Amino acid sequence: MSRTPFIAGNWKMNLDHAQAVTLVQKLAWTLDDTNFDFDKAEVVVFPPFTDIRSVQTLVEGDKLKLAYGGQDLSDQDSGAYTGDISGEFLNKLGAKYVLVGHSERRTIHGESDAVCAAKVQAAYRNDLVPVLCVGEGLETREENKHVEFTLEQLRGSLDGLSAEQAETLVVAYEPVWAIGTGKVATSADAQEMSAAIRAEIEKLYSADVAEKVRILYGGSVKAASAPEIMGENDVDGVLVGGASLDASEFANIARFDA
Numbered sequence: 001m002s003r004t005p006f007i008a009g010n011w012k013m014n015l016d017h018a019q020a021v022t023l024v025q026k027l028a029w030t031l032d033d034t035n036f037d038f039d040k041a042e043v044v045v046f047p048p049f050t051d052i053r054s055v056q057t058l059v060e061g062d063k064l065k066l067a068y069g070g071q072d073l074s075d076q077d078s079g080a081y082t083g084d085i086s087g088e089f090l091n092k093l094g095a096k097y098v099l100v101g102h103s104e105r106r107t108i109h110g111e112s113d114a115v116c117a118a119k120v121q122a123a124y125r126n127d128l129v130p131v132l133c134v135g136e137g138l139e140t141r142e143e144n145k146h147v148e149f150t151l152e153q154l155r156g157s158l159d160g161l162s163a164e165q166a167e168t169l170v171v172a173y174e175p176v177w178a179i180g181t182g183k184v185a186t187s188a189d190a191q192e193m194s195a196a197i198r199a200e201i202e203k204l205y206s207a208d209v210a211e212k213v214r215i216l217y218g219g220s221v222k223a224a225s226a227p228e229i230m231g232e233n234d235v236d237g238v239l240v241g242g243a244s245l246d247a248s249e250f251a252n253i254a255r256f257d258a
């Protein structure tokens with residue numbers, strides 16, 4: 001596979017800055033102990049904003065090969081936006097990636113596709129690679145409208161994105177019904193949607209762009225389920241919630257092909 005696998009841990013609103021340091025240290029040791037080859041897969045953590053400076057200090061101080069990113073960003077770069085965090089700030093802290101449109105942002109904070117599209121642009125303006133999250137709820141899946149729904153979200157959230165920007169994009173398919181529920185979509189479900197997303201990107205841009213975009217699956221991924229999911233042709237990585245809070249479980253997910 002020409003696309004480098006992307007193993008991401010979304011900590012959500014868990015772990016303070018001191019706990020973050022402990023987890024990142026343990027993760028780095030665990031991967032080192034098993035001679036993990038960082039050229040074979042990118043390992044990325046998404047801590048809460050208040051942890052990022054501590055994670056940066058550790059990663060830079062110990063020259064760890066882990067990358068990190070923000071869980072969200074403002075669509076604005078600075079100004080009177082109380083409580084928001086600018087992509088500029090994340091970039092300054094050495095963040096490489098940023099999640100955009102996670103289902104918890106879309107539902108709890110009512111983020112629309114248009115808001116997500118503006119955030120994707122804010123990410124690129126600040127040299128951050130967006131990890132755009134899309135995915136349907138249970139009702140949509142039961143009505144068998146999941147592909148149509150997710151592709152519409154994708155198109156809406158990519159509005160205004162150039163082909164050049166799209167080349168580095170990461171998309172995460174996270175069916176809402178599989179998040180934190182223990183219900184994992186089957187690897188065939190993950191492949192079906194990833195292939196549909198890739199075909200849509202080809203339609204919007206080109207086969208060349210579609211070949212480069214990395215597509216992740218997220219929703220109750222564990223070390224036991226990761227290898228099968230990662231074995232699917234169009235799945236290039238996983239976005240892990242709960243299991244990423246346990247260093248050895250997350251390290252084992254990263255070692256999916258060991």
Ligand SMILES: O=C(CO)COP(=O)(O)O
Pocket residue numbers: 010102174178179180181182218219220221239240241242243
């Ligand atoms: O939302 C997720 C990652 O962004 C998935 O969370 P869980 O792995 O806890 O289901």
